[in-house]
Amino acid sequence: MSVDWLQVLDAEGNVDKSLEPALDNKTLEKFYRTMVLTRLFDDKALKLQRQGRMLTFGSCLGHEGCQIGSAFALEPDDWFFPYFREHGVQIARGIPMKFIYIYWMGSEDANMNLPPKNFTVAIPVATQIPHAVGAAWAAKIRKQNIAVAVYLGDGATSEGDFHEGMNFAGVFKTPTVFICENNQYAISLPREKQTASQTLAQKALAYGFEGIQVDGNDALAVYSATKAALQKAKSGGGPTLIECFTYRLGAHTTSDDPTKYRQNAEVEEWRKKDPIKRFRLYLEKKGIWNQSYEDNLVKDCTAEVEKAVEEAEAYAPVVENMFKYVYAEITPGLKEQMDELQSFIAKRKEG
């Protein structure tokens, strides 16, 4: 029993030719653009939050490699089950940024606009895992040739739902790909205190399927590993656990102060392994990237982000939706409570 390690691009953007995936330049540019867009989206969100224009927000700074690398391996028809830090995957999957902002500004109405096969964000850690296994299982039962990607953190591996979901996936050989973004921390708890196992990938051995560790700051490695796992899944080979070894460069969320529990030196070490930087160097070596390319790209993406924010802030949630979406048909009791609230609102308006 053992676990493999995969890296394609090193921190300086040098590629291991023997492992380089066959992607055309246009696709590579799309990778890069989406990573840059994600970072700008993320950065804007942090600024909005500081200005009180958003809820608590968990930045995905540093996760762009695993998120965009894996997202682009998925087909539109494959399912995507996020946890709460997957802004990059959401953007890559074509969820308009406007709606991602509306959600994090505090309205469920955002989710009215989720494109198919993109599930809602799961806030309780690890609870999304059984859903993804169930969806994959359903696809298998219905003989649909699709797979399911589910995202989770290192901390999530400690929860009972991780275990139960993984075990079901193993037993029923569901076409599920578990993408674990091991960013070395669960809020303040370092990875070594989360579990005594040497790798997270090896946890798959307990469920009778394969686990692999990849450099999570290397979008190409993540892409290749995800692609292979998806293919295996669709051809009946069952699930795979991919441990993306990465780092959360920012705070856990806007409510968190990471200086309480980690050294700046550690963060600086990881900054050198930045997933975007190394992809940029790779593109530069390929002759795709130069400074004016970057300037144009950032300008474009910034405008896109600003537009999304503007639209999001213009959105006004609908009070009745609180009552109307609890059941397919509103119950008499809820109708009464809705009327109660509305007459209260009316009275308050009167004086």
Added chain:
Amino acid sequence: MSVDWLQVLDAEGNVDKSLEPALDNKTLEKFYRTMVLTRLFDDKALKLQRQGRMLTFGSCLGHEGCQIGSAFALEPDDWFFPYFREHGVQIARGIPMKFIYIYWMGSEDANMNLPPKNFTVAIPVATQIPHAVGAAWAAKIRKQNIAVAVYLGDGATSEGDFHEGMNFAGVFKTPTVFICENNQYAISLPREKQTASQTLAQKALAYGFEGIQVDGNDALAVYSATKAALQKAKSGGGPTLIECFTYRLGAHTTSDDPTKYRQNAEVEEWRKKDPIKRFRLYLEKKGIWNQSYEDNLVKDCTAEVEKAVEEAEAYAPVVENMFKYVYAEITPGLKEQMDELQSFIAKRKEG
């Protein structure tokens, strides 16, 4: 990463001298006696149940090897956390059979008489595992040089509480020994459908500690493995998962019909590996056992069982105990409900 296998006595009672534990004859006789007593206890329970004199009962027929082997490795000061099939461990730990019967006849009052360090039976599968880890952790924190044995079935390994408990044990290196009686079934579900992992022992790898597979019908192998694990635990080496490979020779419980889900031929194969038979052959080879030895032993043990049943059936539970043991001090509300019931009982008696 790998998992070892241990067998000391084979099915014909031949011993591997290189592995034979250094136990004197008196101890070996105690082993044998307790196994025989357990089987008689168990058999009587089944008979009582059929006569409507007991609740649903889960026989431990076939488990005597793992139960007595492991129980005798424990010191009286070590904790014992049972699940629901551990009658043999309970007997070996000195819980009077009378109280074990009272419990399975349907009264919690039985537990008033548990000797120290023997916890109550956990009916919900796997829920006892975190308790055992917590108790071991407490011992470690309080610098007590004891260890904790917790029992579980193969089915229990699928539950979230197994995972969470095992992971805590790994992280905090608690002195816990997990004794998994893999009897190949969880009610009707065969082991291969419970999990896709090749062994249950290897699940320990996911938590960064050792798992070992032993012949669960070999009391000496179980004894040795448990003894070693306890020693390791007490000297700071952390937890161990021991998978006792065994078989449930009887039905799951008295409510179960195993012919629905398994072949008689399979049962017959396992009967040949009977843990008591092989221990008897071992004792015979050692010149301890002969037929009159057996006859005397069975007579003694039968009398002991009959006496326990008699005493158990003479016990009348106390109605007030329902209310008096919910909190240390009865609350006013419960006092009122107790009075309500008592006045109802009084009224009913009147007419």
Added chain:
Amino acid sequence: MAKLNMVQAINLALHEEMEKDPSVVVMGEDVGVDGGVFRVTEGLLNKFGSDRVIDTPLAESGIVGTAIGMAVSGLKPVAEIQFEGFSYMTIDQLATHASRIRYRSRGTYHCPLVVRMPYGGGVRALEHHSEAVATFYIHIPGLKVVIPSTPYDAKGLLLSSIRDPDPVIFFEPKRLYRAFREEVPEGDYTVPLGEGKKLTEGNDVTVICWGAMVKVCQEAIEKVRDISVELIDLRTLSPLDENLIMDSVRKTGRCVVVHEEPRTLGLGAEIIARINEKAFLSLEAPVKRVTGYDIPVPLPKLEDYYLPDPEKVAQAIRETAGF
């Protein structure tokens, strides 16, 4: 038309609905090869195969969690939790997900899931095998909670539950599983969710009950022939059939609620609160509760003291009528 007990009626409903709707799957511990520990799912595996009748590993949160994933992606899972006492492990998935998927996604996704749970006491069972735990589910917005008291209703309510587009907790009174038989038609019929049933007309006291307590109350009524009792079987515990309750209490002015669940925050409390809100001026006596006590269900030697029984209910009816 055959006379069936409740186990048979539920089994029939599952057979028919699986035949009719290929998206229905049955899953749980021992539901396949074994046919369920109560034989409720017997014969399904042979007929529908292991893709649709699934023996799962021993993991309740996993069963409900994966069933949720199935439900949002096009199947209609009917999951079994072997005994209500092990359903606590499912509360998280039900409360944080099943019940909120429609709400959270504003209708983009929904969760047509049924969770079947045998529940309740009176069967001389082990610890955790005799509990009534409806409050946990009634209190979760977004779930429906259903509980039949007869074979006929069991089939009709189960069919409604499976067809309901939202998650339904379906409690089965195991004490009534084989208690009696009645005519249960083959073929399609439904009993609507959210509608209770008046079992007897009466003018003096309204008695409200459900599940296994219906029979207990019916026996109680026999003991108080001089009092005209209106007996209501709620059948659905969430949403409540308020009209049925209020119409009756407005008429009788007196009410007894009976449940085996512990008293504090058992559904009786909510029923009393609603009566207080909607029929206050009609009320001529305090509403009485005959319930389990606020203690864990005792093991069988004392269980009979714990459970409401016909005599306890009769006494409450007498006291309420005489208030």
Added chain:
Amino acid sequence: MAKLNMVQAINLALHEEMEKDPSVVVMGEDVGVDGGVFRVTEGLLNKFGSDRVIDTPLAESGIVGTAIGMAVSGLKPVAEIQFEGFSYMTIDQLATHASRIRYRSRGTYHCPLVVRMPYGGGVRALEHHSEAVATFYIHIPGLKVVIPSTPYDAKGLLLSSIRDPDPVIFFEPKRLYRAFREEVPEGDYTVPLGEGKKLTEGNDVTVICWGAMVKVCQEAIEKVRDISVELIDLRTLSPLDENLIMDSVRKTGRCVVVHEEPRTLGLGAEIIARINEKAFLSLEAPVKRVTGYDIPVPLPKLEDYYLPDPEKVAQAIRETAGF
């Protein structure tokens, strides 16, 4: 004597009790190095070391389950669940074990465990970070449920909870964590469990509330100066201080209950049921409930519509007084 906010008061209680009683340990996610996501456990790790202030893996059932094992073997764990919305995962261990250990073992073992949970809305938080979930715990026999509304009470109630030999769920209204300061003595004092507190004397209407709703009700009273309100802060939700409630309602004949938890089977229902049982003849108006609606707590954009606020409460008081 220092003026402390609630976070500081709880922190002080933990410091003092850990100093005094070496069997007290604190455990949970991020409670050690980080000092807790709300800083409630700040400074404890440095002072008491990692054997007694334990950063656990991310596993709520594991936290409570292992804490139970500690409690039965001589420690007094104070476990933190980071947010109430993740406490569903602990219900199984609490309902099937913590609450029953004394009962099941007939006193051979008991479980002196405190589970602290920040709870409730009004802090513009993410999904599952604004819930009020007391019903789940009040309904479990064998647990006590405590909920302070002031820094002084928070310290005194927490000390009582830690010293209680049985399991206590200790809800902390995160909305009040830093809302105000008051005098909180250093050194030992306790506020007894099971005793509510009358905050104002009044003759017209009894208003019953707890936790974060106390401040809301205090503001509401300001809006209805013409009505004489008797305001009760329950402080312990299980067991209920029935005498305090009944004495007041027998005097006023009118009552409003306020809680942010969904209405159906929120504690308001039980309070109404008990008033119905014990003060029926004194009641001059239906007891009114001002509560969260029977929906999942909405995200912050609509949260203010969901929560009881002073105006909603004032209106209910007026209607009840004028009934």
